[in-house]
Amino acid sequence: MTVINEKQCNGCKICQIYCTVDAIIYNSEDKKCYVDQDLCTECYVCLRQKVCNRGAIEPIELDNFYKQFQHGMSDPVENHGVTGVTGRGTEEVKTNDVSGRVKKGEVGIAIDMGRPGMGVYLRDASKVAMAIAKVGVELQSAEHTPLAALMKDVKTGELIEDCLNYHLLSVIVEGKCAENKLKDVLGALQEVEKQIDTVFSLGLILRVDEFGQTKALACLDELSIPQPYWGKVNMGLGRPLSLD
Ligand code: SF4
Ligand code: SF4
Known part of the structure; x- marks a missing residue:
């Protein structure tokens, strides 16, 4: 789980521009940012890129299967089991x-x-x-x-x-x-x-x-599904070739 340590955060909002789904929210009352856990996808972009130079963004161990699934699907460098x-x-x-x-x-x-x-x-x-x-x-x-x-x-x-x-x-x-x-x-x-x-x-x-x-x-x-259609072509060079 990705969280912002409120003691470290100075509310500069720099991290907001890096979040892939606008899950980092600024709270004008305490002038700090926090991660909206309903929106956060655990993509870890903010963590991997170390976007906070105060080190306020922290990972908390993903303690349930769905959280791990969420991270596995959202982080493009994660290898899916x-x-x-x-x-x-x-x-x-x-x-x-x-x-x-x-x-x-x-x-x-x-x-x-x-x-x-x-x-x-x-x-x-x-x-x-x-x-x-x-x-x-x-x-x-x-x-x-x-x-x-x-x-x-x-x-x-x-x-x-x-x-x-x-x-x-x-x-x-x-x-x-x-x-x-x-x-x-x-x-x-x-x-x-x-x-x-x-x-x-x-x-x-x-x-x-x-x-x-x-x-x-x-x-x-x-069905009037608009063109253009983009394609990738398998040339059939893979082996053993499936013929059925
Ligand atoms: S988490 Fe870091 S980058 Fe984000 S608002 Fe707080 S201090 Fe700024
Ligand atoms: S883990 Fe991804 S979605 Fe969550 S706060 Fe960081 S950049 Fe945003």
Whole structure:
């Protein structure tokens, strides 16, 4: 947990400009800053960068699982225990030609929620995971993606109550669906985006045919999801190559 030692703080407010989610608040009564614990994502930017030259910003040991999860998802240099990579999701979009988790006829879904300046509450991640699970997305299991460790049931996507009010810098909701379900999934996302208090970007992991084509982009056009679409291309050079 990140706190400001009031005895050390002189209220200069310099730390405020470094906080990724405006969680450092100035109190005009005692003329000192404090960390709003509901907003703080435990990203540790203020600590890593040593932004207070009086050493007033201090870490307190993260004493519960949700706090540790929050830090693991929000601090980009933290290695996540499940995935073994830094950051809050998997490397699926870059490695599917070898891992083969998304098969021919399927579409991988990676909803990247929250951004510096905004963050994401887990209650909103829960709403999004539930919305897409309801229309046929098979969510990634806890073996592969961090968020699943907080789900009551990976089939429904609902997160456990105790974690819902934790604020993260970002988190990724991951899963896959049959290609013919993609339109329903996109429709569900268009509905649920009205009910959440953050932003997200949508990554689609697509298997192209022998001509390099996919039907999915036509589906985006049908729903008036605006271009441009940015892409990363796996050349199929990874080995052993997944063929199914
Ligand atoms: S924590 Fe440090 S940088 Fe922030 S207001 Fe207090 S003295 Fe200034
Ligand atoms: S840990 Fe991150 S969110 Fe919390 S006060 Fe520091 S910079 Fe802000």
